[in-house]
Amino acid sequence: MTTISVPVGGVRKKSLLWDYLTTVDHKKIAHLYFWTGLVYFLIGGLEALLIRTQLAVPLNHVLDGKAYNEVLAMHGTTMIFFVAMPLLFALMNAVVPLQIGARDLAFPFVNALSYWLYFFGALLTHVSFLTGDVPQGGWTGYFPLAHPDYTGYGMSYYAMGLQLSGLGTLLTGINFVATIVNHRAPGMTYMRMPLFTWTTLIASILTMFAFPPLTAGLFLMIYDQLFGGAAFDPAKGGNPIIWQHLFWIFGHPEVYIVALPAFGIFSEVIPVFSRKRLFGYPAMVVATALIAFFGFMVWVHHMFTVGLGPLANGVFGVATTIIAVPTGIKIFNWIFTMWGGKVRMTSAMLWSVGFIITFVMGGVTGVMMALPPADYQYHDTYFIVAHFHYVLIGGTVFSVFAGAYYWWPKMFGKLLNETLGKIHFWLFFIGFHLTFFIQHFLGLWGMQRRIFTYLPGQGFELPNLVSTIGAYTMALGVIVFAINIVYTFVKGKPAPADPWDGRTLEWATPTPVPEYNFARLPLIRGLDPFWLEKQAGNKTVPPAEPYADIHMPNPSILPFMMSLSLFIAGLGFIFKDQYHPSFLYLALFGVAATLLVMFLRSVIDDEGRHVPRELVEQEDAKGVSA
């Protein structure tokens, strides 16, 4: 096997841009996911503010009906696909390999490909703003609304964009499962894995099995929109209910894909800041697996009012309520972890405690809606809107903030400012409850969701105004977070390797983490390995191997090129109907370019490179941790 040695003293200096375009390092890909996700978070948040501004007073005209539908559809799509998942992938990429003692993911090249597919998928969806045909069919893309006859080609951008980023997500899921199965350090058994790794594993399994139905549905959607297909067209014998099934067979597990890693983050933060091991670790693992298992048999609860019949509704109603049991187990375990612990109310911990309160409320309304007769009352009202914002913001967004404050020092080498962090939390937390608590009642009072305005004199005025004020308060919180980030990068001091007195393996690595993560792979001797070693009087986790050359993957521009080619193909397919049939050639060019890049990847050998032992030893001596 050929060995390309890197000379001692480092590689040829590359520009930062080229470095990030070609990187296959999970830590840098984590940065890419994080910043891209944050940008889309701001865009999605801006859309939310537009929605709330429009609804602040009755008969408002900030947005007309069409613009409102566009902003609403893009808000939902962006927040789920281009914010929640990428931000969680950012944390997974940054942390999971470190937590299990791996040098990178199982497929670093594919990891880069996943990111660029997400990047170009999100970009493709947002190109719609330039062409004027913006998605208007909601993030659920129901037919016939998703057909060009009704909403133009906007939903084609949605379908193509999601197809691209969905492919990336699927590959990420496969990648993390393979990594966690194959790349655990010696002694890191399944039942010694930190909960964040566990939830990443199970969420990745869900991704693997939930995204294909969406892929199939999106293919059929694209066929119907751009190629004269008829799967969802009743005039040709099609059936729009099938789209609803495919979407929700994906859509419900998707909720757990973004919720389970969030649970994992809180399960890391709460023990550290309570100075106690996680209460009921095996129960937490089993509960996570159970949620995932039942998650595939509950999708019809999104379709109770379709009229699938009492038996279908009954079975899926019961299955849905069952999910409350493992979730309840988790809530109690977090509370018992804090019980009797030395609780430190850091920013990360504030988000965690705020999560428990908020998520319980969202969970309770979830059980209410799981009962089909009751759901007929709530369906398509603001009650639903309140519910899913309680679980998605209270769960996922809070977890991303908690994770950001907790892992920032490991990801970026600096500690975020705690005072600003607390201001951020309180503004966002109060603003959140102000916005969404009242929406439960708005729903019960009869306000429908997805309608761009309402009439005066129905008792909707004051609650809507309160909700809008809350939304702006949340926005203030996000601004404080942005200030905090800038402040930290400019003024922040370098963080120590283990700033929180951590328990898990990632805190045993030096900061900044070397490219190969571990100079020698660690030997894991129990759950919370770093904590165990510190308790035993050791400075760090013992190595499991002698120093040796470390095999690392080569950077590559091909993931970027492949995603770009698919992006061009996607645009071509839409433009051929939206503008001119000859854009078909552009699409075919994109497909051909994709295949060419794949061919290049196949025939050009890439055996990676080796970091020589001397360099590893030298660097290890410099950056001793703890």
Added chain:
Amino acid sequence: MSLTAEPGRLGAAAPAARAGAVEKTEAPPIELATQEGRNKLIGMWLFIAAESVLFASFFAVYLALRHSTMGGPTGKELFDLKLVFLATALLLSSSFTSVMAVLNMRRLQAGAMKAWLLATWLLGASFLALEAYEFNHYVHMGHTFTSSAFGTAFYSLVGFHGAHVTFGLLWLFALLVRNLRREVTPYIAPKVYAFSLYWHFVDLVWVFIFSVVYLMGKVA
């Protein structure tokens, strides 16, 4: 699932056997010699598991829409059993030749491996040609992608399988080009093995397509 803290109960390999920490007692077959090879085995299986759900979705859509012919020809009128049997025999044989290729790869017989792979390619290409002929025939009978929901669902499912065959042929072509003059090494073995897994999976899906689409279409 075991809840005890024992290593590797669920996994393919015990964690201790990695990174040269502990030497395994018996050496594995060549495709599993490297960490990349072991990753590829797991990764390919995960991909296949995900793909099976993708095909399941298309099967479900086809089954739900199979009667929506809108006055066009039905499956019963369209499908020609002789043609389908021939196609099945071709794909089944190509699956067999690819497993023979792996057998020879494990013996490090590069020449025999490439010969079997070439046979696989030719059989797969014949299958594809037959499918192209078949689709063309259907279009002339008025059964098109746009004619009815049945048409869309049929071509989505069977065409998606055909696209998989096409992609597999391109993949195999790249493999053969890359290895035209080379021996079997631990670098290339996992790639051949991953391809053969993919190819078997494509055949496995075809088993359900000829049973559920063609044969059942003839009966029900």
Added chain:
Amino acid sequence: MAAEPMFSPSGERETKKERSLHTVAFLASIVLTILAFGAVVYAIEGGASAGFVVAFLVGLAVVQAAFQAYIWMHLKDEGHAVPQLFFYVGVYVTVVIVIGILLMSWWTVA
């Protein structure tokens, strides 16, 4: 490089055993395929009820798929615990999706 990758090429006996196993699987698949086509021809000529033939076909397809997966794709081999697990989860999700969509697209359930 820490060490050259270790592997052992298959021996003569092992290969012979494998080869005959694969050949048997191939022949069995052909027999199953002929049975399936034969059943349909038989049914078209009025020899068997459609419902029975459909059940028969699904049964044959499952058996043949199992041949493919366990023998040709080496799912039966040692060290395939994780692939087996995911294969079964895939089957579970597949069954849920096909039955779910089939039952709940055109008719109401009960």
